[in-house]
Amino acid sequence: MIYHAALFLYNKNMTSISNFHTHTKLCKHAEGIPADYVQQAKKEGCTALGFSDHCPYPESFYDYWPHIRMAVKEIPQYLSWIEECKKDADFPIYTGYECEWDKNISSWYSDELKGTYKAQYLVLGSHWVTDGKNHVYAPDIDNAKLLNKYIDQTIDAMQSKNFAFLAHPDLFLAHNPEWTPQAKSCSIALITAAKELNMPLEINGLGSSRMPNNTTRGMRYQYPVVEFWEIAAEEGIKIICNADAHSPADVIFNAWKARDFASRFNIKPIENLQI
Numbered sequence: 001m002i003y004h005a006a007l008f009l010y011n012k013n014m015t016s017i018s019n020f021h022t023h024t025k026l027c028k029h030a031e032g033i034p035a036d037y038v039q040q041a042k043k044e045g046c047t048a049l050g051f052s053d054h055c056p057y058p059e060s061f062y063d064y065w066p067h068i069r070m071a072v073k074e075i076p077q078y079l080s081w082i083e084e085c086k087k088d089a090d091f092p093i094y095t096g097y098e099c100e101w102d103k104n105i106s107s108w109y110s111d112e113l114k115g116t117y118k119a120q121y122l123v124l125g126s127h128w129v130t131d132g133k134n135h136v137y138a139p140d141i142d143n144a145k146l147l148n149k150y151i152d153q154t155i156d157a158m159q160s161k162n163f164a165f166l167a168h169p170d171l172f173l174a175h176n177p178e179w180t181p182q183a184k185s186c187s188i189a190l191i192t193a194a195k196e197l198n199m200p201l202e203i204n205g206l207g208s209s210r211m212p213n214n215t216t217r218g219m220r221y222q223y224p225v226v227e228f229w230e231i232a233a234e235e236g237i238k239i240i241c242n243a244d245a246h247s248p249a250d251v252i253f254n255a256w257k258a259r260d261f262a263s264r265f266n267i268k269p270i271e272n273l274q275i
Contacts, residue, residue: 018271019255020050020096021123021167021202021242026070026078027054030246035085037251038093044252047271048092051082052123055097055113061105064128064135075117094275098123098167101157102130109162120275124163126154127171139175139222144182147172151186155193164273165200165240166190168207170229174222177213187228195237200270203229203262205254206244224261233265241269 022037023030034051041049054069063069070078079095086093097119099109113119128135129150141147150172158166169190173183194201207223220226232239241262243254262269 016045016047016091017241017252017255017259018046018048018050019243019245019251020048020052020094020121020164020240020273021098021204021244022049022051022251023053023098023244023246024051024078024081026074027068027246029068032248033085034081034093035088036248037245038085038089040248040251042088042090046091046252048094049089049251050094050096050121050273051078052096052098052121053078054125055099055122058105058108058112061102061108062133064100079118094120094273096121096123096164098125099163100125100127101153101160103156103160106160106162109160114162121164121273122162123165123167124154124157125167126150126157126169129153138172141172141176147182147186151189154190158193158197158199161197163199164275165202166194167202167242167244168204168223169194169201170223170225171204171207173225173228174207174210174213177215177220177222177225179215179217179225179227184227184231187225187231191228191232191235191237194232195235198238200238200240200273201232203239203241203258203267203269204244205242205256205258205261206246206250208257208261209254224258226264229261229265229267233267239267239269240273 056072203224208221210222213220241258245251
């Protein structure tokens with residue numbers, strides 16, 4: 001099997017960059033603790049680093065993916081690690097969580113995660129759609145009605161104003177890579193909502209590491225999706241580029257990959273959040 005990789009130009013003379021999408025081993029599918037990511041970021045240049053590991057949920061909530069996030073009892077360790085690594089950083093460090101949305105527990109985001117558990121920002125990672133008692137992973141949605149429901153659910157989350165940005169907004173196209181009329185209309189709906197809410201959308205550096213799709217338009221990343229970001233660039237919305245780091249080695253490398261992708265569309269990403 002032949003693997004196709006996008007040309008990535010790493011310019012060591014470029015200015016330092018920020019990354020607000022970083023995981024730790026507490027999510028059970030990443031490596032390292034915050035100090036490991038900070039040390040790597042210091043080596044490669046960094047202006048700000050935000051930790052946004054997958055958030056825990058209250059015991060009363062049915063969690064579709066309990067195996068990919070920390071538990072409530074692990075939050076003190078998470079906060080302690082972040083506070084400790086600030087001592088060795090020469091750039092600001094922020095505490096956050098990446099969350100899926102459920103309006104039935106809306107107070108969990110505002111009162112608990114932002115209040116009790118000290119989040120300085122929350123990331124909307126819209127990974128699934130709630131369908132009755134079931135949850136369906138966004139890339140696996142296989143019918144138009146459910147995809148529209150996913151888009152509505154994501155926009156509802158955006159409108160809640162709990163989240164600093166929407167991570168990998170084109171994730172829903174990962175396993176359905178053809179640029180259909182519905183793919184375009186769903187993309188426009190998300191981009192329009194982001195513009196109206198002045199909410200940044202994320203170009204995700206991890207996506208370019210996934211196995212590429214062979215489409216009728218040629219080889220394409222699962223995400224970021226070229227056609228999605230062509231529209232976003234034309235609309236002039238706020239765009240943030242992040243690593244989605246699950247390993248310390250990726251914390252700046254993936255952030256550069258995201259910016260390399262953005263440069264194709266003359267996108268100038270924001271480097272700071274209003275925290």
